[in-house]
Amino acid sequence: MKKILILSANPKNTSNLRLDEEVREIKNTLQLSPNREEFQIITESAVRVDDLTRFLSHHQPTIVHFSGHGSGTDGLALEDNSGHIQLVSTQALAKLFDLFESQVECVLLNACYSEEQATAIHQHIDCVVGMNRAIGDRAAIKFSVGFYTVLAALRNYEDCFHMGCTSIDLQGIPESLTPAIKIRRRRYQTVQTTNPVKSDKDNGVSNENKGGQNRSVSIGGSVTGSAIQTGDNNTANVNFQQVSLPAPESVNIQAELNALREILAKLETSDRRKIDHAFEDAQEELNKPQPDKDEVGDALNRALKYANKAQGFASAIAKLQPPLTKITAWLGANWHELLNLVNLTI
Template sequence: MLEEKDWDILLKRIKNGKCTPFLGSGACSEKISVIFQIANEWAEEYDYPMEDSYNLARVAQFVAVTEEDEMLPRDEICNRITELSKEVTPKYFETPDEIHGVLADLPLSVYITTTYDDLMVQALKSRGKTPIQEICRWNEYLIQRKPTPLDFDPTPEKPLVYHLHGCYKIPESLVLTEDDYLDFLAAISKDQNLLPLRIQEAFTGSSLLLIGYKVTDWDFRVLCRILDEYLEISMGRKHISVQLVPGNVSETHEEKAQKYLDRYFEDLHIQVYWHDCHEFSAELKTRWETFNRDTTKIHIKNGRSFPIKEKSGKVSILFLAADPTNESRLRLGEEFREIQEKLKLAKFRDRFTLELPQLSVRPSDTSQALLDTQPQIVHFSGHGTPTGALCFEDLAGKAHPIELDALAALFEQFSDHVNCVVLNACYAEIQAKAIAKHIKYVIGMNRAIGDKAAIAFAIGFYQALGGGRSIEDAYKFGCIQIQLHGIPEHLTPVLIKKGQS
């Protein structure tokens, strides 16, 4: 078990984005459990003569040699994962102890996996994030392929998922047989630049969270050899390994294995957690939610309790966005980047905190984000219907309109601290009037508004706020910014004050 101080360090590192998860074969779960099944199946099918029929790397080596086809075991595994992946839906990642979903909820920028599946990518997409995938180019075939540009800076909204041992979509990328692992390790040792700089920085500049490994597995043994070099220069940060106890061993041998690993990891500052991934992910989820709640205090006012942020003297801005797949596409990412940039350059930038954006928001996401961040300004960007309803997303990513009274009732619950709501969506004036019964300032659109005009308004609005202007002035600056862009929609935004009909 981890001690409380270990959990405290881990949660703080996660909060600051200084944690990098590594996913091993034990994290695949029952959905894509091909690694645990196929070795024994191959051993029987190809008459494997040794006793360790559970050892996938060794059995795969045997199949490749005896069948005189190195690609045969790779193709078979890729086909299996392709079929099993069809069963995975976004709803699957809502399970409380599903490790990929739990990790996808964390504000992290880099995820590294030694599994062949893309469950981490799917989990991140289910949370409305836009992950970028890349594989380690450890052999000549992969070197010839055009790489994904890695000159961008990964963020929690656009994280990097790095497949260290390959991905099933490219069979040639799999590090599978014993020879593959040796060739992979040799390639890494020979070329220091084989791993992208951003991945090397993740090795040395953050706490590592190794999940779903066994001390006897080849992927873990090779990973340890790589980490051994990098962790020597990681400034002594503490790391955590969620270890799976080897199966079919006696309690005595199990205890010896644990002691061996504890001693092996001691110099690398790696704390071992001896539990399976379900137990760890459930505890991580619970502790993370509690950790976030502990950043708020309970304040009693008029006989009613409500949470407020610890005073920091800053104005919190929450950006919500929804772009359903069955609606015309919007440039919501660009709008957020413009807001972020304008506040970053603003004279009074230290007065504001732009919270992590909530993308592809569903109704429940909205209330959760409001509870978690306790913002003073809420900015919604997306679609609106001619009747005034705002379009959020359902579990399938399609439009889910929320009617006027429902959203107004939600904001009534946060009227103690929300001071301004910006509805950057078509026909949102109707909804704005309903919300303005409870919120001091609400901005909506009196007709359909184009992407360029919506972004221009956001630029002017947050430029003015960052320059120390009032919300009323910022609204005017937003309208002027639309004019400056030569767009004939500067009369579309409407400011409604509390109590106005």
Template structure:
């Protein structure tokens, strides 16, 4: 049995419920709007699709404790307040093991994948085994996995130390990949992630959101704003 927890934050729920209640009060009955309004289909087709963000977090018991819970909480909070919050949905998987990664990708079908945890350069990203100890996943294996899901993933964020190695492999298949070119501290990692998703939530591009994230590190007075690297598929 997996020890990873899966918590869902649906940022659309409150707005959908409110709309349904308003419609019911106005008409008293449910009407099939699409059958009576010839422009309904066009309006629906132009509605932006929801972008699902899959957060994978791992902090094995034998590694340095990270403030992953704060990072994820702040990401969720900033998207809850975002101008385009109805366009985003967050899924969380914690204490991630190797096989949990492919299962989460199959189950969630995300557009953005965000990994929070430790990285070890050429050795790989640090995940957990069945007893919570360290296990590594190297760049080649990760790239092969993301190749299988390249039809719907648009961005991968590896918010972990020395993860540029994995980013360079993954970007062969995914349009945008962000990795760290050296060690990054908790504070800088959180500042970058929060500002990045704040910009996405405001409707900005991944390119611009990346720049906002790097600037947020600088604005916080942390000399690590050159650590995150955005790679683009050619």
């Protein structure tokens, strides 16, 4: 049974959010599922900073869902003993979830500008969802409904995330690109896959909130071996190999980029031009005096995702692992998810 701990906070001196409605929709979604016995929902409202450790220790949840206000770099908004706002810092949240690394599988931060906290928590928790900008109440609630609808169907967290984004899109709310997922799979974790749900992401869509409250608050080495995949068309058992990353300064990024491109160039794919364009974007950024590593990472992520559709990609994984491990080390923690594409984890 998965325990879902929903924590909510709406301090007196912040704008009023529809948190009760969100909790009700999540409960209804799971209760209507034929798999409802697989889940237990625990709700705690008006959460104070001191409550966090107690609730996590007492309830021992598999999933932690926070609903409330975020303030970007300042942290998440909880309550003090008087019901007023008290911020909990990004660093403190990361340290907290370090203590529950073996227990918590997924953290969902349904609050504005919470991607920074998601990134920090992801150092210890395999799946974390945050918001990369302000998100309105309607979008936040629809994301939750979509996420838990697919969770109730016993699908993986990545599918849940994509359905959450799609649910926002289906309502015509222009905020489907606001949720951001940080995900990796633990070593030797079994992944169930049944035609995973994918969302259409149109980069031209505006993300402005169209009325209603939003959930923000303003405050003045080397690699050997390979993964083994077995199973039929509906189920795959994937052994994720754990690796150690070399020191970033030891990586010759140009050489590793060339090696990666050479391997992918041998694949037969209808997306060849898209892969080449992605590498050209990465190379253009690398040619700058001070390249933006996130721009390089984004380009390589596109190239690898197109390559992953090629029929011969699985047979190339062992060759891809060494250069991609070094590239990931150079890119930094924001890009550790790239390793999942070649069945590696750290």
